[in-house]
Every structure is written in C-alpha cells, then in structure tokens.
Amino acid sequence: MSKKLILDSDSINQIIEKTAKNIFDNLKNKGEFAIVGIQTRGVELAERLRRKLETLSGKEIKNGILDITFFRDDLATRGYLPAIKETRIEFDINGIIIILADDVLFTGRTVKAALETLTGFGRPKAIKLFAFVDRGNRELPIQPDYCGYSMETDLKDEVQLRLKETDNVEDSVYLIKEN
Numbered sequence: 747m748s749k750k751l752i753l754d755s756d757s758i759n760q761i762i763e764k765t766a767k768n769i770f771d772n773l774k775n776k777g778e779f780a781i782v783g784i785q786t787r788g789v790e791l792a793e794r795l796r797r798k799l800e801t802l803s804g805k806e807i808k809n810g811i812l813d814i815t816f817f818r819d820d821l822a823t824r825g826y827l828p829a830i831k832e833t834r835i836e837f838d839i840n841g842i843i844i845i846l847a848d849d850v851l852f853t854g855r856t857v858k859a860a861l862e863t864l865t866g867f868g869r870p871k872a873i874k875l876f877a878f879v880d881r882g883n884r885e886l887p888i889q890p891d892y893c894g895y896s897m898e899t900d901l902k903d904e905v906q907l908r909l910k911e912t913d914n915v916e917d918s919v920y921l922i923k924e925n
Contacts, residue, residue, distance in 0.1 A: 748923050750923070810833075878907060
C-alpha cells in the first residue's frame with residue numbers, strides 16, 4: 747500500500763479561502779443562505795467556510811450539522827450500525843439557499859442521503875453542493891457546484907481528508923493506493 751500527500755495545510759486553507767470567495771460572489775445578491783455540514787469532516791469544512799463568509803459579508807451566516815445515518819442505502823449490507831451523530835438545524839430552511847458541505851465526493855450516495863435528510867426539514871430555494879475533494883467514480887448523477895480539488899481515482903483507492911479539529915493531526919489530503 748502506498749500513501750501520497752496530495753494537499754497540505756496551506757493548500758487546504760487556500761482552497762477554503764477561494765471557495766468562500768466564489769460562494770460569496772455567486773450568492774451575495776441572491777437572498778438569504780445558510781451552510782450545512784455533513785458529519786463528520788463536512789461539519790468542520792462548513793464551519794471554516796462560514797467564518798470566511800462572515801468576514802466577507804460582514805453578517806452572521808446561519809449554519810447547521812447533518813447526520814445522514816438513517817438515510818444511508820447501505821445499512822443492511824454494512825453488518826453494523828454506524829454511530830449516530832448530531833443533527834442540528836435551528837433555522838427555517840424554507841425558501842433559502844443551502845450550501846451543503848462534504849469532505850470527499852465519491853459515488854454520490856452520501857450526498858443523496860444528505861439531500862433526503864435535509865429536505866425532511868423543509869423546502870429550500872436551492873441546495874448547492876461544496877465537495878472539498880471530488881474523486882470521480884460516481885454511481886449517481888450528482889456533481890458539486892463548488893469543488894475544492896478534483897482528481898481521478900481507481901475504485902480501490904482511498905482518499906483521506908484529515909483535519910486538526912476532527913483528527914488531531916495537521917490538515918492534509920492523502921491518496922492511498924493498493925499495490
């Protein structure tokens with residue numbers, strides 16, 4: 747097995763800065779919006795984006811946390827029930843734009859489950875997807891509106907995004923390939 751560093755802490759920070767600017771430029775005149783992070787690392791990515799967007803806009807940005815466990819389509823095949831995490835959306839999502847943040851976009855099934863979970867809270871004006879890493883190999887017709895880093899991977903590869911807040915290590919993205 748080989749492990750290759752794809753992005754370091756500085757690169758990750760630059761991607762967050764650039765993405766926040768793109769979101770701000772695209773959405774500032776389109777009404778109210780909020781950011782929702784998918785558990786686990788999508789929550790921290792959403793928080794980082796929120797802080798940058800608040801700096802750019804000079805106003806508070808609503809944010810939420812989404813756990814998709816009960817909407818996964820692979821629960822019966824996993825052999826175990828994943829840990830249930832927090833879902834917290836303390837604002838009305840009806841009629842606003844939601845930026846949905848995920849760490850690594852692969853098959854599209856996590857995002858599908860997130861969409862099903864999120865729409866249980868209401869009907870947003872639109873949902874825009876931010877995927878920090880898009881590694882290709884989609885099984886569903888889901889594409890990010892905002893993508894931090896895009897790469898082609900083999901099905902057996904693994905892409906690991908590690909963040910200091912969730913993993914107690916320096917921010918990094920690694921590609922792990924089977925030899």
